[in-house]
Amino acid sequence: MTENEKKHLKIKSAGNNYSENPHKKDELSKNKFYKDNAVDVSIVIPLLNEAESLVELSSSIKESMRNINISNYEVIFIDDGSTDNSIDIIRDIHSKDSRFHCIRFRRNFGKSAGLSVGFMRANGKYVITMDADLQDDPAEIPNLLKKLDEGYDLVSGWKKQRYDPINKTLPSKLFNAVTSITSGIKLHDFNCGLKAYKSDVIKTLHIYGEMHRYIPALAHWEGFKVTEIPVQHHKRKYGKSKFGVSRFINGFLDLLTVLFTTKYMKRPLHFFGLGGTVFLILGFIVDLILSIQWIMGQKNLSNRPLLWFGIALIVVGVQFISLGLIAELITKHYMEIKKDQYSIAEKF
Template sequence: MNQEIVSTEGQSKERNKNTRYVKKPNQDNQQRRDTPFISVVVPLLNEEESLPELALQLENELKRASHNRYEVIFVDDGSTDDSYSVIRSINQRNRRFRAIRFRRNYGKSAALSAGFNASQGMIIVTMDADLQDDPAEIPNLIKKIKEGYDLVSGWKKKRRDPITKTIPSKFFNFITSITSGIRLHDFNCGLKAYKRAVVKNLQVYGEMHRYLPALAHWQGFKVTEIPVTHHARRYGKTKFGFTRFIKGFLDLLTVLFTTRYFKRPLHFFGTIGTIIGLTGFGIDLWLTIEWFMKKTALSNRPLALLGVALIIVGVQLVSMGLLGEMITKNSLEKSNYQISERL
């Protein structure tokens, strides 16, 4: 009798051991249904008039494109109008529309970074909130992603903007295309689609949102572009200004440096410093030999001072490279924005 009880208990424990880690198929299917397939990140600043129509268009398009597996993340970049109140009402009607609200205006790059961090979808789409980007283009972007590309950028082939905005943009795209090594017509188009791996590997700050295709390309991701529909602005006013053009140019220089030398600043500063230092050393060596052979006084030779100055500058640049190496290895990542509210 006791042996039978022990045997029964042993069999029960063995069954529990074998079934302990078995997942229930229904739970897995439900989890897949609840996880968004598409995340749409929409940075915005004072767009209260366009938001209701944009939300309606997005809802209609995303239902078809994702079989109702989607989320929309509005990132309010410190709006001073009623944009967030409008977003709150949209959220109450459809919980798939979420929101992040900044304490103040941090810029589009910070808004995109916050949206990327909050997104859950396998494909992340970005677009502007001013109704100039057409949500009907989202299926075309996703189709291109499924062809094997990691980032698909929109190309506003027929752009509906004033000449004060289009001419600087064309110049900017031309310069960026040459320096980055990737041939695109429209780096700064707000309408883009990314695989999740791309947004998790990109650091977006300053005006870096303009160069996301270049940054992704330099990290080895496959990047392409497709023509997209572009509408004229119907509400509000553009946030584009001349100061953004200057900041964008400075950030282009930053992109070139950080992508090629961020993890090895000594290679950049050290190379320049070594060349300058060796030039100065060569000048002084030649003057020293001349003095030794011809007994020519160095006190009245300004070239000798130039050689000394070049050596000093070269040593300083090499030191800057070493310091940069130390800072890079000990740097800590910090958020460049503060969130006041979420939906």
């Protein structure tokens, strides 16, 4: 890091304004969230039914941040509709350390929704995301921040050695290979939860559905510098994985959406026009041939199925261009409006 950034990030314990004692109330702890630019690092952690891991995770985060002399940070848990006692554990953590916050959804909205809301609430110059299941190691945070200081805007973790079952690793390898080819960015692990961002990146990203899987690709297409570093991956210690076949399928469907909204949103006819034009040309050729035959004296062309087939091709071509374009633009506009309208039960 530069000397100025080091001075900015290095905060001595004597000057620490954050209370780990529930009886000490400083000015910042009175607010629901810190004001803009009030912290150096924001750590956003979406979770679902991870009560058993939260205390250990919080301790590991504090230890990692102490090791690099950063005390001016915030941790934002996003409770995505947990049905266990995760929220009670987080309340207890918050009461002991005012840097730890939580946003709790009334129901499960998905990881993308959690990250989206967490990004909007994050106030740090740098933002870290990680999973709450202890498979992501907070000890990797210093390495991620160091890589950002080399000039990158987003640093993605690469679980080079994974401790997941084969029914999760094989689909993941296929997913990463397809995403790498279609996105044009060469990463080994797009969906690693452990990532580091400069604040400009999270202000630009708009994610929903299963699009959190494509954050590196989205950032790359926006012109940000993206890289990856190997990170330590641990076996799941508590609970069970939330991964399922439906998430895998939905992820590939969202890849199509990502490709369109990033590559073709400003020129949508390049996408829809290709298919529509093919149908229009084929329909025009069919009907042109029939018209020539009619001019040359052939009768009863209206009874020939080929005539209606040609007309159908033209109609389909027009509909493909117009209806598809309108539907995608409406969807994109709707999600822009909807992105901050998730039902939140509480936040602290």
